Each structure stands twice: as C-alpha cells, then as structure tokens.
Amino acid sequence: MSNSKLTRRGLIKTGAAAGAGLAMPTLFTGNVWAASHGGYTNAPSNGKVTLGFNVPQSGPYADEGADELRAYELAVEHINGGGDGGMMSTFSSKALDGTGILGNKVEFVTGDTQTKSDAARASAKSMIEKDGAVMITGGSSSGVAIAVQGLCQEAGVIFMAGLTHSNDTTGKDKKANGFRHFFNGYMSAAALAPVLEKMYGADRKAYHLTADYTWGWTQQASIAAATEAKGWETVNNVLTPLATTDFSSYVAPVLNSGADILVLNHYGGNMVNSLTAAVQFGLRDKQVNGKNFEIVVPLYSRLMAKGAGENVAGIFGSTNWHWSLTDEGSKAFVKSFGTKYGFPPSQAAHTVYCQTMLYADACQRAGTHNPCAVAEALEGFDFDGLGNGPTHYRAEDHQCFKDVLVVKGKENPENEFDLLEIVEVTPRAQVEYAVDHEMFAGGTLGECNPGA
C-alpha cells in the first residue's frame, strides 16, 4: 500500500514526463538517442562500422551460405554507394543515402556456422569480441539461429536472423535483440492449407515424415493443425533422425498405412533424399482410397529443389520469396544480383539482403547503432519495396508479416533456375496470428541489452 499525495509540482512533473513520452518518436531521432544511450557493445570508430555475417561456409548448407554471402556483399556495396543500388532505390524508407550507415563506411567480417549450434556461437562470439561486429546476421538453420540469437542477446548486439523457419525463433525462444524477416512454419501452413484443400479436396489422410529437431516439430504441428482444420486426417507422424540419408525404410510403409498424402517436413539434404525415395517407391503413380497419391513439401528452397531434380515436378510447397516475382523490388534485386553473379538469387540471399538493408535503415533512422535504439526503430516498422509487398515488423515478437508464396515444382522447366512456379501469393492477413497464439507461447522478448 503506497501513500501518494498529488501536488501542483508533482502534477507539472508528471505532465512533462507524459508529454515527453508522447513526443518520443520525434524526440528520439538523430543524436538524441546516442546521447541518452551512452555506451554499447562495439560502437563504431574511425568512420567504420563492422557487421558480422555468420553463414554456413562448410557442411551440407554451404551452397546456401555462399549465396547468403553474395547477397551480403551486394547489400554492403549498395549501402556504401556502389553498384546500381539494388533494392535501396525501391525501398519505401529513404533514410539510407549511399554513404554507409550514419556516415560510417560499412565493413564486414564472416564466420562459418558449419550448421552446428556450438560452432555458430563460437564464430559469432569471435566476430563480436575480436572483430568488433556491432550486428550479427545469417544462418541457414533454426537450431543455429536460436543459439546465436541467445548469444547476441547476452553480448548486447543485434541479431538479424537469416534463413530460419521454426516457429520457436520468434516464439518461445524470441529475444529482444533478435529480429526475423523470414516467414515461419505457421505461415507456411496457413498459406498452403487452403491451396491443398482446393487441389486435393477435404477428405484426405496425411502421413507425415518429420525432421527430428525444432524446425521439424513446429513445421509439422503447424501444417497438421492447418490441414486438419480443412478436414484432413493425420494418420501418422514419424520423426526421422536429422542424419538420415536413406529414407527408404521410412517411406516404404507409407502406401500401406491408408494415407493418400505424404507430407515431408524436411529441409535441405533431408528433403532431397526423402522426396527422391518417395518418388522412387512410385508413390505418386499410385491410387489410394480412390484418389491419386500426392506429396507435399511445406518449405521449398530453389537451391534444394535443384538437388531433387525432376522429382519436384507438380509438388506443392511454400517459399519466402522467388526470383520470378515481378514487383519493382524483386526485379531490382534480381537484376543487381544476376548481373554481378550470373544467376538469380535464392530466397536465402533475398532474406539476408533485406535484413542488412533493414538494419542499416533502422540505424540511420535511430541515429545510432545502439542496439536498443535500433530495436525500437525496427519495432512496428512498416515498409515496402523489398520484394514481399507491404511488410510489418511486429514489435511484440520481432517477426515480419508479409505475403507468403505458395509454389509448385515446375513440370517443364525452361532452364536450370526455372524449378518452381508461383501458384498463389497468399495475402499477409491470411497468415497473421495473435502474439499469444499457442504455437508461439512460452517465451518473452525480455529487455533489450545494449551490452557494454
């Protein structure tokens, strides 16, 4: 029980504080933030700012990591005023002017995550402590993203996640210093389920093979819930070890299970191998329950689809972005990337390019690299022109909300990059969910940590 007594002086003080609070969006710009947030980890000096790109440079996702690195280099080039500017010219925010970030020239260091949590944390730590990186970004696995996000929170730097699709990254494992532009398992399922119902009907029995780690679990739970809501029955869910290479013993019993749909909650090499096994077993040539047997791959990646070859033809899935999009942002990015490297960018390249731009833009708008100011600039930020249509960075969980692409493996590809065709651009409203949705429950953002 507190004793409070309202006085004239107290009323004036309270009013002034409330007024300042209301005026904060305009007050906290430029150097005001910098002044009020004194020290923070790895503040730039000598007119240079260092970003840390933590991507798989070895291991099974090395090609995806290489594509991410290409996109990072392109983003840095554009931010520093080089090249054709890429999506900087289509980005709705015009805070960046091609002179680096806040006048500091952008430099970068790279680390190798090896798609292993401990290696990724070690390389991120090294970039923060030895190289002075003020922001860490990248990755091609949810397990790695969650591990590095936790480290960045402790170290007091911003983490701009790369390719991570588990609900947990911005769900139970979300952190105040971490931000995700990529979509997630729930969004894939919400976009995909109506298309699947339309294509294959409501009376379907699904058999799930699921990669046994955080991404697989949340992807499976999401797609099972979304398809069950449309009338499908989930007859089985078999967890497969991540190290599995030959999926024959998991695929062989599927036809005899009564299921007429196989959902492969696999990514990367797992997806290539399980899909190849399913096609080899002739699943797609069979009829079960009087219907054609079908396969679904909830999360597609063009780079990985290439590994599965013609096996992807006609198979539905979802993706965060695709080079064949015709909006101005996507066209600018494809032109810029394609001219520099000779082939179109992957969705991994796109998301990390966007993350770098968004970070640079947020610093510019905040007037500082202080993680707390940058986080505040990103929270609730609405933008457009980065290839996914109008996009919102939700303040409560640091998840981007934007349209989702439902895609299908192309039947007759015209060239080696022409592997997926866009079936539907699912509007953002259809994939949005409440902050306290049960699939994302359990964690809190906590307090932003500026570090030093």
Add this chain to the structure above:
Amino acid sequence: MDQILLQILNGLDKGSAYALIALGLTLIFGTLGVVNFAHGALFMIGAFCAVTLQKILNISSIVLDPTKTDFLGNPAKVKTPYVETWFGPEMGASIIDWSVPLAVLFAIPIMIAVGFIMERGLIKHFYKRPHADQILVTFGLAIVLQEVVKQFYGANPIPTGAPESFRGSYDFGVMLGFKANAIIYPYWRIIYFAFSLGIIGAVFAFLRFTTFGMVVRAGMADRETVGLLGINIDKRFTIMFGIAAAVAGVAGVMYAPINSPNYHMGMDFLVLSFVVVVVGGMGSLPGAVLAGFLLGILESFASMNEIKQFLPGIDQIIIYLTAIAILLLRPRGLMGKRGVMEE
C-alpha cells in the same frame, strides 16, 4: 507379415551398400593391415564419377534464341548436347539416360588409378606405423578429397537419375498374394541389390579361383612365407588396394540414383561401414558381407513405427548397440579369426 517382408527387402538393399564398402575395407585391412578411413571417400568419388560422366555427356553447343529470354531479359541460351548432335536426338538422349550404367565402365579404371595413387603415394608410408597414425592420415585424406569434390561440384546434392526404364517400382505384394501396394519396391534398388551380389560373388571368385587370388589369400595368411618363396606380395597387395577402391567406386556409381550424390556421402557411410567390419570380424570377407546385410536389416526394422513407439530413437542407435554387444560378447566379430582383436 507384409511389413516384415518389406523391411527385410529394405534391409537387404541398405545392406548391399554397407556390404560393398565393408568388403573393400576389410580387403585392405586383411592384405595391407591398414585401417583405411578414406574408404568412404572412394565410395563418394565413385558416385561423382557418375555425376562427371553425366556432365560430360551433357556438354552442349549453345545457341542464342532471340524469341526467348533468360531471367535478366537477355536472349535465352538454348543448349543441345553434342552427343545428340553426333548420334541423333533419340540415340543421344538414350546415351545420356543410361549415363549411370555407363559410368560403371568409366569408373573402374579411374578408381583403380585413384586407389593405386593413394596406396603408392601416401598409405604405403604408413604400413609400419601404429593403427592410430593410419587412421589419422587416412581420415585427413578423406577430408581433403571431399573438400576437393566440394570445390568442383558444390555442397548441394546433384540429381543423377537411373535410366527411364528402371524408374518406378515393382509390387511384390501382388506376386506373393498380399493386397496391392503392400510390398512395393523400386526397380533400381532391386538392381542395386542384384548388382552388389554380383560384385561380391566376383570378388570371392577372383580370390578363390585365380592364381592371383590364391597368392593374395596366402599372403593374407602368412605374408612373410609368401615373400620368402620369391613372390612380390607387396605388388599384389597394391593391386588389391586398387581392386578394393574399384569395388567401393562402382558401389558409389550405382548408388547415385538412389540418393543424389553430395560431397559428404562418403563420411555418412564410413562410420557405419567400420561398424560392419568390426561386427563381421576384422579381415573377414564373408563376415563383412554377412554383417552388412544383417545390420541393414536391423536398421530397417528399427525404423518401423511399431518398434519406434516402444523404443523411441532406436533407429539412431541400433547399429551401435549391436556393435557394443558384439564387442562385449565376441570381440573378434561374427566371423573373425580366433585371436584377432581378442588379445
């Protein structure tokens, strides 16, 4: 019952690859006494022989087609493989379609040469060194080889399909009186199983019915005595290393359509193959084959839902549990020589 038969089929198929790799491994251990951790890399190089031949056959002439555009809006490049130009579209397409079986012939001399260079260039310098040194140097070599392959072919798997006529699956269920779709099995996996039986039979026949094989077997039993008889056993053992490399290589070639080759596939098989050799008995050729099929079948059964429900995760550890049990109860392995690994 149908599920059991299905998993036995599966196990025999998985076991084929294990048996072929383990056969080469144990052949090298039995002749040269070397624990060759680079043997998985030989399997991987074999698979990449298939990839390479496919790429060679797809080397194309390029013509710009102004009526089509590429992703940047430039005139599209239309590629026509030279084999189609030289042999006609149909014949050329058939040659490309059959690239994997053709790659077996392509791979054999390459693999023998790789094996020969590996043995003469590096491994022979480690014959008198402890097994730990041999393991370290061959493991290092395996890493170097896979990184070289990654440098040229990238990290992503590369699809390498079976010939069109061997795609699809056969319904054993109908043949055995079960309902349709109960026991289906892909044609190419059946071929792989038959192919591995053929290779295993050929290796055994070579060792048993040829003079060369007899000398090698004699050398495996008592190297010193054979040497004293004036036979250059080292040369024969080097040739055996080449043969073991070729066995691993053709196993890799034929495996390419089953799982798209990637630079890491050798490592995926290496540990399993060593377990197979240990379970079968170090240096025992029949033991390697028996253990390969046995562990393949056990692994298949362990991934059945009915078993995973009682023992979650058993599919990940079954092979290692078996190895522990064998090492405890019968350290020389199922068919190992008395005294080997038992002292």
